[in-house]
Amino acid sequence: MTELEKGPTGRRRGRGARERILSASQQLFREQGINRTGMDQLCAAAEVSKRTAYQHFTGKDELVAEYLRRFDPSVLSGVFDRTDLTPRERLLAAFDMPPTTPLCPYIAAAVELHDPQHPASQYARDYKKAVAARLADTAREAGAADPEQLGEQLALLIDGAAARTRVLNADAFPTAAAIAAVLINNAIPATASDDGQREETPS
Amino acid sequence: MTELEKGPTGRRRGRGARERILSASQQLFREQGINRTGMDQLCAAAEVSKRTAYQHFTGKDELVAEYLRRFDPSVLSGVFDRTDLTPRERLLAAFDMPPTTPLCPYIAAAVELHDPQHPASQYARDYKKAVAARLADTAREAGAADPEQLGEQLALLIDGAAARTRVLNADAFPTAAAIAAVLINNAIPATASDDGQREETPS
DNA sequence: TGTTATGTACACCGCCCTGTGTGCTTACGG
DNA sequence: CCGTAAGCACACAGGGCGGTGTACATAACA
Incomplete structure (x- = not known):
């Protein structure tokens, strides 16, 4: 108790400075x-x-690393956990977030920090791998x-859309979604009623 | 003559400092x-x-912008000007540069400068559009x-491969090339002897 | 030869950055 | 109520940054 290291539980008595810092970082x-x-x-x-x-x-490095760790819930899980969609639709739904996500912060961090050893860069790698795995x-x-x-192909499309959106200042996700549709159609050997409702039970 | 603004012709009498600066920038x-x-x-x-x-x-801004303008010949024209390949092969050849190009400098500049109004950012946009156009x-x-x-789709693939290569520290261009092959096969309605030799003479 | 553009050497300015040291205030919990 | 930890205000250190001022050297061309 004496330590309590102000971890994920946050302030014990204080007024929650840590949360405000991370919120401002975002x-x-x-x-x-x-x-x-x-x-x-x-x-x-x-x-x-x-001082607080x-x-x-x-240091700032640790803050940046922690800042990156605060994205999973908002961006990733929101798509993959939707049970109202078929797996096929879920793959396509990953490309339906144009308004938010000006640029994937993981790419931005990797480019800005420019040091593969930086904890934030390592976490960015882990995250990208996790997305591809999901x-x-x-x-x-x-x-x-x-x-x-x-x-891996779909992950590359997402990153490409993010990068291109940033450089061109124009939404590139529709283009990526179109490519994704082609890839999915080619890779999935003629599933049942493809994108209508849920497919046959995967047994 | 009194002005001569040391423009594209470079040093008139001196010993070529400008070239060394740009070379070091690269x-x-x-x-x-x-x-x-x-x-x-x-x-x-x-x-x-x-001082020189x-x-x-x-200022540094102008140097950065000029630094970006020194990439076209080495990366872009080398692929599109090859007459020994069919157009179809040229499209695929754009994905065959893994050793060089650690990260497309235009993406890096756009992210690092973080200002769409910066001359280098504007040039990056122009360049990306030019690549897509070619x-x-x-x-x-x-x-x-x-x-x-x-x-536009192929350009997105290139950018995605560049970004992903940077973040993951692993070559992503083969994946992009595989996608490109699929897209090209789908988009080109069964051309002649597709990838054998050059197609019919372009008039 | 002398003029003029070009390049050099080095110190310097002001700014902003990350990061600290010190002393003070607040609020929670016993 | 008091102790203690969380937070605050403020100033400052140390360093790198972009950019400049000054005085001097060199090479081309008239």
Whole structure:
């Protein structure tokens, strides 16, 4: 109890500075990028003193890493956990998030930090692999011939759409979705009533 | 004559400092990124005094923009100008550059600078559009049903492979090439002897 | 020869960055 | 009520950054 290391449970007595810091990180790192967001500005936005911030995080690097870990629930699980869709539809639904996600923060972090050893870069790798794995799982569920390959292909499409959207300032996800549709149709050997309702029970 | 603004013709009398600066930029911006490369370090690597550098470029921004303009010949034209390949093969050849191109510098610049108004960002957009246009031209030449769409799709694949290669530290271009093959086969309505030799003379 | 553009060497400025040191205030829990 | 930990205000250190000022060297061309 004496330690309690202010972990995921957050403030024990205080007024929750850690949450405000991470919340401000989400906004500022996205809007301005990591390198262009100073700790001074971040603390001001979080209404937290700089001293407090450095008591919660040993440095900016740790804060960045922790910031990246706060994305899974909002982006990833929301798509794969939908049981109202067939596996095939779930694969396509991954391309239906144009308004949010200006640029996948994992790509941005990997480029901005520019150090593969940085904890945030390592986490970005893990995350990308996890996404590909979940896509592969869903592809297998949908009856794809080579689920791993299809998962990797779809993951590449998502990253391509994200990167291209950023560079061109124009939504590229529809294009990626069109490609995904082709790939899925080619990889899944003529499933039942393809995209109408749920397919036959996967036994 | 009194002005001569040391333009594209380069040094008139001097010993070519401008070229050394741009050459060092190519190396350092790629290895370390733009933001992490200071003008001091860059000038040292180019064996150029800082004063000289600022006489050739009004600021780092201009240098970055000029640095990006030095990529077209090496990456782009080398693929599209090959007359020994059929248009169809040329489309696929765009994915055959794994050793070089650690990350497309245009994507990196757009992410690092993080300002769509920055001249380098604008040029990155222009370049990406130009690549898509050339791909579309080649697709049209190959007899694709919807060349614009195929060009945009292939461009997205290239960007996706570049981004994913960077984040994962693993070559993603083979995956992109596999997708490209599928798309091309689907989009080109059974051309002649598809990938054997060159197709019918383009008039 | 001298002029002029080009390049050099080096110190310097002001700014912003990450990160600390110190002392003070607040609020929760016993 | 008091102790203690969480948080705060503020100033400052140390360093890298982009960019400049000054004085000097060199090479081409008239």
